[in-house]
Amino acid sequence: MYDFAVVGVGPAGARFARRAAEQGYDVVAFESGELGKPLACSGHVSLDVWEFVPDEHREALFQNEIRGARFHLGGADSPAHPFYKHDAISNAVDRVQLDRVLADAARDAGADVREQHTVTEVTEHRDRVDLTVRGPEETFDVSAKLVAGSDGPQSRVREALGLPEPDEFLHGALAFDPEPDHEDFVDVHLTVPEFFAWRIPRGEGGVEYGLAAAPGEDVPGRFDDLVADYGVDVEHRCSGVIPIGPPDTVTSHRGFLLGDAAGQTKPFTGGGIRYGMTAADAAARELDPDRPGTLAGYERAWRDELGRDIALGHLVRKGYSMPEPVQKAGMKLFSGEIAVHMDQPTSLFSLDQVRALLR
Numbered sequence: 001m002y003d004f005a006v007v008g009v010g011p012a013g014a015r016f017a018r019r020a021a022e023q024g025y026d027v028v029a030f031e032s033g034e035l036g037k038p039l040a041c042s043g044h045v046s047l048d049v050w051e052f053v054p055d056e057h058r059e060a061l062f063q064n065e066i067r068g069a070r071f072h073l074g075g076a077d078s079p080a081h082p083f084y085k086h087d088a089i090s091n092a093v094d095r096v097q098l099d100r101v102l103a104d105a106a107r108d109a110g111a112d113v114r115e116q117h118t119v120t121e122v123t124e125h126r127d128r129v130d131l132t133v134r135g136p137e138e139t140f141d142v143s144a145k146l147v148a149g150s151d152g153p154q155s156r157v158r159e160a161l162g163l164p165e166p167d168e169f170l171h172g173a174l175a176f177d178p179e180p181d182h183e184d185f186v187d188v189h190l191t192v193p194e195f196f197a198w199r200i201p202r203g204e205g206g207v208e209y210g211l212a213a214a215p216g217e218d219v220p221g222r223f224d225d226l227v228a229d230y231g232v233d234v235e236h237r238c239s240g241v242i243p244i245g246p247p248d249t250v251t252s253h254r255g256f257l258l259g260d261a262a263g264q265t266k267p268f269t270g271g272g273i274r275y276g277m278t279a280a281d282a283a284a285r286e287l288d289p290d291r292p293g294t295l296a297g298y299e300r301a302w303r304d305e306l307g308r309d310i311a312l313g314h315l316v317r318k319g320y321s322m323p324e325p326v327q328k329a330g331m332k333l334f335s336g337e338i339a340v341h342m343d344q345p346t347s348l349f350s351l352d353q354v355r356a357l358l359r
Contacts (some may be wrong), residue, residue, distance in 0.1 A: 001128065001143050002026050002027065002143070002144040002254070003020070003027060003236075003289040004017075004025055004029075004144055004145070004146050005029075005129065005131055005144035005146075005147045005291060006029035006030070006111075006138075006147075007029075007119045007122070007131070007148065007149055007151045007156070008026065008030075008116075008157075008261070009029050009031035009099070009103050009106070009113055009150070010099055010152070010260075010276070011098065011259065011277050012100065012101065012150045012259030012260075012276030012280045013148065013258060013280075014028060014029070014102035014105070015102060015106075015240035015277040016258055016284055017103075018105050018109045018234060018257075018279035019109075019255065019284030019285075020284050020287075021109040021110040021357075022109045023284065026114065027106075027111040028142060028144070029103075029113045029114065029148075030133055031103070031113070031116050031120070032117065032118040033053065034115055035100045035101035035103050035115055036095070036096035036098070036100055037096060038238055039095060039236070039243075040172070040238055040239065040240025041095060041240065041272075042064070042095070042174060042200065042208060043092055043093045043094065043095035043200075043202065043208065044066070044090060044092055044198075044200045044271070045090060045091055045092075045187075045273055046090050046238075046274055046275065046341070046342040046343045047088065047089070047090060048274050048343060049091075049092060049093070049274055049277075051226065052102070052274075052277045053098070053105075054067070058132075059095055059102060060094070060097065060099055060101075060354065061094050061355065062093060063091070063203040063204065064092040064181075064201055064202050065088045065091055065184055065236060065315070066089060066090040066092065066186055066200075066201075067086070067089050067184045068082055068083055068085060068184070068186075068338075069083050069084075069185060069186045069188050070083075070185050070186070070187050070188070071083065071084050071190065072187060072188065072189045072190065072279070073189075073327055073331075073332060074189070074338075075189065076187075076193065076229045076230045076231075077228045078189075080179075080338070081335040082185070082330035082335055083184070083334065083336070083340075084336075084338065085337065085338060086223060086337070088184075091344055092200055092201070092202040092203065092205065092208070095139070095206065099152075108297070111150070114135070116136050117133050117138055117269075118134045119133050119156060120132050120133070120139075120156075120269075121160070122149075122157050122160035123160070123162060124147075124254050124255060125254070128143045128144065129144050129145075129255060131138065131147065137330065137348060139166075144231045144289075145289035146254050146255065146256070146287065146289045147254065147255045147256075147294075148256055148257075149161065149257045149258065149259075149261045149262075150258040150276070150280075151261055152259075152260050152262075153166070153240075153242065153243040153259065154171060154243075155260075156220045157255065158257055158352035161252040161255045163247065163249065163250060163252060163255075164247035164248065164249065165247060165263075166243035166245075167244060167245060167246075167247065168214075168243070168245050169217045169241050169242065169244070170189040170212045170214060170244060171213060171214075171239065171241065171286065172210065172212035172214060172239060172240050172270065173209070173210055173211060173212075173219050173221075173223045173237070173238070173239040173241070174209060174237075174238060174239075175208075175209055175223070175227070175234035175236055175237040176236050176273075177206050177209065177227075177232040177356075178206040178235060179232065180203060180204045180205075180206060181201035182201065184199060184201075184205050185201075186199060186201070189211075190214045191328065192211050193217060193321070194210045194213065194317075194321055195211070195213055195214070195320060196211065196212070197210065197222070197223075197226050198207075200337060207232070209223075209226055209227050209228055209230070209232070209234060210223075211223055217320065219239070227319060230312075242260075243261075243263040243265055243267060245267060245314070246262055246263035246310065247262075247263060249266075250263075250299065251295040251296070251299050253292060253295075254295075256287075258280050258283065259280075260272055260276065262311075263278045264302070264306065266309075266310070266313050266343065267314045267316070267317050268316040268317045272278075275306055275310075275343070279302040279305075280307060282302040283302070286321075293326070309343070312345040312348070315345075318347050337356045338353065338358075339352035339353040339355065339356040340353055344357050
């Protein structure tokens, strides 16, 4: 009988496994494939992510420093509206290696992290949760007092626990031009219905191109148009589902969701690495596996930390679909030096941002 069983060892699952193990709990964590693969997520992260990474791995993960973004209402050659800081605002990192580093940190803390182990069944009981796990050599059962579903947007745990889905799913696609690029600006194109396309320089890691759109849009075709517009050849194409908008509840009697499974993402970018790990810390802080009633504390805690930014993020996203004259007016008003935090749209109303606008 484990204290916690974690299904899915991406950033959120690995972070929770680490923090729970550091508190002395008996934790087992299962990843269905190889850690970090297949890649389906951008490696563009806020500087806050380094707070979750052991210091000795920072240099190996770092790829490039970003200090601003150029927003476009058209293609590659369209006029650019720059938003910037004088210092770094974000970093590009080795996304696959990030998952491995976070999982190793969980192992070092005492969690039993197992790759190539697929959880095929989850059954919730009054006093425990039973899991059926298919490993490389055998299928076996384990029991835990609580189960964490951090198994992505199409979560098997969420379905098994009868929890609601996130509000919306977008279809994302990305690929890489291997040519090194150390430029310190990303490019954002508001040319995709209800979302955007992007170009992210990743230092020696090349350049990442991507976009996301609502279901029904021709994402592959739009992506081909994006890279053709830039005149580049790309490799390592990948795609995935991006959940937007957490449901009303992410907890059951003896289970809870983390990260993409819970829709804990930024509505205005789709990114969820920092939000998922923030929620994981809230779970580790609030949960007692011998007191399943503490799940209510987790539900309150993560919403207290992220709810306002998620709500405002929905409003920011609405700007992507505004009529072009309104978008142009907004670009003219806000472009230039900013003091906005990449993960916190509430910082739009900070005193520092007001000062930047006045400058």
